[in-house]
Amino acid sequence: MTLPPAADRAATGVPAQPVQRLRSRHLLGVADLTPAEVLLILDTAEAMREVGTRTIKKVPALRGKTVVNLFFEPSTRTRTSFEIAEKRLSADTLSVAASSSSVAKGETLVDTARNIEAMAPDMIVLRHQSSGACQMLAGVCSSRIINAGDGMHEHPTQALLDVLTIREHKPALASLKVAIVGDLLHSRVLRSNVALLGMLGADVWVCGPTTMIPPGVSRFGVTATSSVDAAVEGADVVMLLRIQLERMRGHFFPSRREYFRLFGMSAERLARAKPDVIIMHPGPLNRGVEIASDVADGPYSVILEQVSNGVAVRMAVLYLLAGLEEGGA
């Protein structure tokens, strides 16, 4: 299963023996990583951050490697972040904006991927609207697959960059209260973060309209509530998830006005959190819907740090996967 049951995850709270490599040749989801692997990625990402501070922001680690960014969903942020990460590592990169209508044209995802594979890329970074698309490609492709977001399933590099950002501000992850507020139901960011924060021992609260709380959420090992005040109370980290306005049509919430009134993160609501709370958002922001502008731009916001950490985390993942010997697990 994707998310191990809470009981299993508690067991992973034991301090992990450091590891020097990843076991899997793909990054399909956070749920496949061990705590030690997560720490390896985060530590590597911290070292990668230095590259971004140089005048010449480029190292030759992936010279001669070809990385294809195969994006079936529009994405500026994630695609750009991966492209920068790849370029900083000197990989040859190609971004393919495959429209999801290629299915309508008759070409299947597997065929599209096989066509790209025929050009012998080393890695494929895949963003797809269907949950499980990366697992499927990993089963039929010989390239390494990095999940850049699959449907409502996982967005592992986002969760890793979120945790990297949290760790910079609050090194003792295991004692933190993290409140995740927004559209929980459709969010791959939620699933990856719940798996990752749970693995690292954080006390995770998830909050959203009852229409947007995933069925079976109690087995995610989190506390679910529709009271944003309860979720934010004493929180060290408040992470907001994007509300897609088209969800209004699906009867998930009546209006952006009411959403903001009930769940939007305003300064007074935030006063319930710890004084040194940090505010996160995976972007893009809907100002005045999930977050008030003064909060987004305020002193607690680490939203732009998340973006810079995104490049470092993606460099780390690319580097660690590229370094695995051929024929690895």
Next chain:
Amino acid sequence: MAVVMEAALIDRALMRISHEILERNRGLEELALVGIRTRGVPIAQRIAGNLFEIVRHRVPSGTLDITLYRDDLMRHPVGPQPVLRRTEIPFSIDERRILLVDDVLFTGRTIRAALDALVDFGRPLAIQLVVLVDRGHRELPIKADYVGKNLPTSIRESVQVRLAETDGFDEVSIREPASEDRS
């Protein structure tokens, strides 16, 4: 396993190198040390300490991780891949004479990677190479400017440097057969 250098010998070698550095370099302001991770770093710091002792001048010292510049990223046999650590060079290397410091000079590939890396940080006046041990078997046209000890070895042997800062004690030893040593 044969011990070829003990703490006193290592100290003496590094002090001799420090004096040689001063002899060969006029203008201390231009000098900076860059230690290659892992054991080049404490050696660079010890040399900085020696220089301060001798001339009461602090030569800045940085840390270089060459992992991202290695030419063997995907060629490793089954062994673990090198863990990337932070590079910290808290000064501009432009217009400086850089003393690049490592523990063992072997094939020269690490130094090649370090030279590539340094060039990405700026344009130094010159780069000079400092090593505690030169064990021979070069695969690239690279030569050290300062050598603590020339140590003839067979290619199968492995040379291990231990330093108090990283290992708890100072010692250089040779072991047979070679395990992985690509310094």
Next chain:
Amino acid sequence: MTTTPRGDEQPLLLKGGRMVDPAQGIDGACDLLVRRGVVERVGRDLPAEGAVVIQVPADLVVCPGFVDMHVHLREPGQEHKETIASGAAAAVAGGFTAVACMPNTDPVNDHAGVTEEILRKAAAAGLARVHPIGAVTLGSRGERMTEIGELRAAGCVAVSDDGHPVADALMMRRALEYASMFEMPVVDHCEDPSLKGDGSAHEGYYASALGIRGIPGAAEEIMVARDVTLSELTGGAAHIAHMSTRGSLRAVRQGKERGVRVTCEVTPHHFILTDEALSYDTNYKMNPPLREAADRDAMIAGLVDGTIDVIATDHAPHHADEKAVEFDAAPFGIIGLETAVPLVLDRLLHAGLLPLGRLVELLATNPARILGLPGGSLAPGSPADVTVLAPDATATVAAGEFRSLARNTPFDGWRLRGGVAAVLIAGRTVHANAQVAGAGVFAAAADDSAG
């Protein structure tokens, strides 16, 4: 049905073996005499009287031919998935002498021409009997009722818009009323379309964790409750297709207690698998979806207490290419004709949940009764359609060897105890399982009569 009866004059005698025919209250050693494709006599130690004699091995069980009242044969229109001939071959290989095929072909079986074409193809195949189910509404679009009387005359045995529910309550009411004139049940695929939405798996923890949109059990239960109510209102026979949730079971049970003419079926996958088995493997994507353990347990309870009338497969063949896509893009459905009997024997009989007699009711007696078919029993005068079981033969499911054109099953590689030894239709051997010791006597008899 054109399966040629045995030589007009020479009868066939099945001697020995155990016969299980709940319709006649038979469970024990019993012989069966067949003449001109029809059962002539049933009893102990029948005289041979010049008949071709098949000495049935003692460990085999002679049952009335099994009827799968819910299959998709895909022809006309989607012959790349399955044809009537391949589906009929899969049926006999799986132990079914008759199947009822759903009308969601292309074109939909919503007028007599399609029905007749299906029957013509089935006759040409000469294997399992194929009983078409006509559409309730034209194109199964839920707007205008089909000419049910003509469909009946052409050979349809029931009406259904399967694949879709009869979503409009008034349409369902009228269909129940109208079809009752022809003694035809309305088979309903119970699902509230708005609650189902674009779901692909049972709504619950496992779908949530995989990020798959859910289909709540309530989507089915609302329709089941409605159909029970409408059946009560109209007196028409409603048959609930592929029931999957405990709430549906409760609604049917309560209806039956009030004497409502409602019947229901369950598929093997719904009483064996749960949503815990979900992955992105599209062979676990079917509609209704695999439910949670409490639902699966309820299905077994319903089989045990008699609330559930029928085990049907909802055999839904798809081409491998169609299933080799993203989970949410994959079509619903799995095949079942060639796995149902081994699964039933392994999971119900050998698990000690149901006796063989009850299984024969579920697989033969009841579906024949609900569809008004002449079979379902081996009583004298019945068609000599016989399923011979080998309850202790153990085999591994090998999808690659299926007679069906499709391979979309989650049971590939399962090792199961219990299988089909042979199948006779109108007294003619149409399948003898070479893997079952002793089944050769049926093949030999077939050769005799051929020669």
